[in-house]
Amino acid sequence: MRNVEIALDGESLITPESIAAEVASPANSQLDEAELALARTELALVLAISLQQFEQQVDPAQIIARTAMALHDIRIKTSPLVWQALIPIAQNHPVSRYFQQDPFTRWSFEKPRGYSGDAQLLDFIYGHPSVAGEIAASTPLGLALYDYTKNASSSVAVRERRDILTQHVDEIAGSRGPQAEILTIAAGHLREANRSKALAEGRLKRWVALDQDPLSVGSIAQDFAGTCIEPIEGSVKDIFTGKHQLGTFDFVYASGLYDYLNDKVSIKLTRKCMEMLKPNGVFLFANFAEDIVVDGYMETFMNWALLLRTEADMWRIIKGSTQEGQVEAQVRFGANRNIVYGIIRKLG
Ligand SMILES: C[S@@+](CC[C@H](N)C(=O)[O-])C[C@H]1O[C@@H](n2cnc3c(N)ncnc32)[C@H](O)[C@@H]1O
Structure with a gap:
């Protein structure tokens, strides 16, 4: 290794x-x-x-x-x-x-x-x-x-997570019309975009996909050339410092990222993401849940450690990063409870 x-x-x-x-x-x-x-x-x-x-x-x-x-x-x-x-x-x-x-x-x-x-x-x-x-x-x-x-079960949940993300993007495009702007943080290869009807039908204004790994950014650039997707090489730290001047969005989300961030950084990032939302915009973050049962195998033979979170942990991040009365928030699990989602709407 x-x-x-x-x-x-x-x-x-x-x-x-x-x-x-x-x-x-x-x-x-x-x-x-x-x-x-x-x-x-x-x-x-x-x-x-x-x-x-x-x-x-x-x-x-x-x-x-x-x-x-x-x-x-x-x-x-x-x-x-x-x-x-x-x-x-x-x-x-x-x-x-x-x-x-x-x-x-x-x-x-x-x-x-x-x-x-x-x-x-x-x-x-x-x-x-x-x-x-x-x-x-x-x-x-x-x-x-x-x-x-x-x-x-964890892999099944990850595939469901990808589909939930596609569904959210398409719903946002449906409700906001052709001005819809999306930001993906830690986009990886942005596989959720492959099945997006809104993207395929050209119904989005822009979809910014940020990741720290130049290989992943290159993969997105190649796969989605000629679409409204804008791959950007950048890190969470760049978001904190405002390096890229990304503007505001109708939907901001991060999947496969909070599992590696401690509470302090998670709260700081959530605050920043809320600031990047337009009125009525939605922020979603996903995290592997405590209910996962393949954790022992992942941490040993895969050497893949994650910060697992409970419903209460997700609420702590939401409450630590938002003000009551200014948002509507929910925490929900995927079908097999291996992944938990925090979803925050910024009231207009
Ligand atoms: C598990 S993958 C998730 C990819 C994709 N979001 C998905 O759900 O399939 C995690 C991604 O987070 C990116 N990443 C990790 N830490 C990051 C950071 N601090 N800033 C930006 N990207 C980061 C990695 O480069 C990797 O592509």
Whole structure:
């Protein structure tokens, strides 16, 4: 694994280490050696069975489902510091080389773009042709595991999230008419635009898509050349400093970003986004929810740590960034409760 720490915007470090520092700050707690010893034993048992099952060629779907559930159970009952100590143990276990045959798991673990949660990784979930080469080069075992990971509850929720975003863009275009202006923050490859009727029918004035990764911005520029989409290479920090003079919008949203931002930065960003809304404009932010069950597998074999949030966490961000009487807000879950959405309308 390339262990690169990139300060993407000077305020949000998108690395498993930075997320770990958020959830298990040594200043707040002390490692309980007895708890660690017990948890290590339990983990060793779980992984020994998985290894044996791979060697005995048990159905890979069964192995990964059992392992993921067992890791979740260990994660939820151990303290954050103990769990953080277990992660490298799992990653260095001989069973890891089996899970790494899944092209999605491997991409996440190796982080070819140097940070967690890049847009190419999401393409494994979307089943986009951009990952066809990686899939074609996979072993039969890798493909069987990918069949599980791409259909895991978190992946189902990410595909639903993409569709919810498309739906919002099309609804806004329907209600605002041809002057509708959209801003996507941390746009990735902007896959939600592929299915937008409003975009296809030329019913938007502009759709600004901002991302810090030049490769993702290049992909958007290529895929949506000749449309009203304006890709911009820029970071959350650029939004804070007003570097790009983006103007105002009817709909601003961020998906796959707040999962990496602590509360302080989330509140600051939400405030900024509210300022960029026209009267009656809508801001939406999505976050992986505490209800997710593949968290243990993601944090170990995928080395993909996220800040999971509850409904109350989402309200804390909304209340910390808006003034009562000036907005209408709601928090709601996607169908399988793996992703939670904060939606704020700025009253006109
Ligand atoms: C998980 S992807 C989400 C992509 C897309 N929004 C989606 O839902 O499929 C996260 C994206 O956030 C971008 N990103 C992360 N931190 C950022 C920052 N501080 N400023 C701008 N973009 C950022 C990454 O470059 C990456 O493309």
